[in-house]
Amino acid sequence: NxxxxxxxxxxxxxxxxxxxxxxxxxxxxCINTPMNCDDNNLCTTDTCDPASGCVYTxxxxxxxxxxxxxxxxxxxxxxxxxxxCKPAGLCRCDISSGxxxxxxxxxxxxxxxxxxxxxxxxxxxxxxxGILAGVVGGKx
Numbered sequence: 256n257x258x259x260x261x262x263x264x265x266x267x268x269x270x271x272x273x274x275x276x277x278x279x280x281x282x283x284x285c286i287n288t289p290m291n292c293d294d295n296n297l298c299t300t301d302t303c304d305p306a307s308g309c310v311y312t313x314x315x316x317x318x319x320x321x322x323x324x325x326x327x328x329x330x331x332x333x334x335x336x337x338x339x340c341k342p343a344g345l346c347r348c349d350i351s352s353g354x355x356x357x358x359x360x361x362x363x364x365x366x367x368x369x370x371x372x373x374x375x376x377x378x379x380x381x382x383x384x385g386i387l388a389g390v391v392g393g394k395x
Contacts, residue, residue, distance in 0.1 A: 261285050272305035297332035322348035 261279035268285035292301045292309035299311040316325035340346035340354035
């Protein structure tokens with residue numbers, strides 16, 4: 256209860272509640288100013304409770320689905336970001352169930368085709384080299 260005294264003839268300035276800042280002006284006397292409870296955080300609602308002072312209530316996050324997550328950045332506020340399904344290009348996100356990977360669609364993917372084609376080519380080359388080695392080496 257630090258009550259400021261004010262004026263040439265000291266007057267004790269009463270503090271009405273925990274949401275009021277009391278100052279003294281030598282000319283006009285006691286000045287009551289509402290407390291600024293702004294915490295500069297866009298993730299909270301800032302209010303003042305006369306009994307307890309500033310109150311910072313977290314804001315609810317925006318609604319999301321299985322393909323998006325929500326979070327709050329103190330400077331930017333509420334944000335959503337898309338879920339990344341991996342491997343990229345082979346899986347997709349379904350709003351109700353989340354990441355869905357369809358192995359049948361993998362064979363249609365150019366990356367998978369290039370990799371599997373390379374593996375098949377390597378197997379064929381190895382087989383041919385093996386056969387030729389046997390022929391050249393006189394084993395056939």
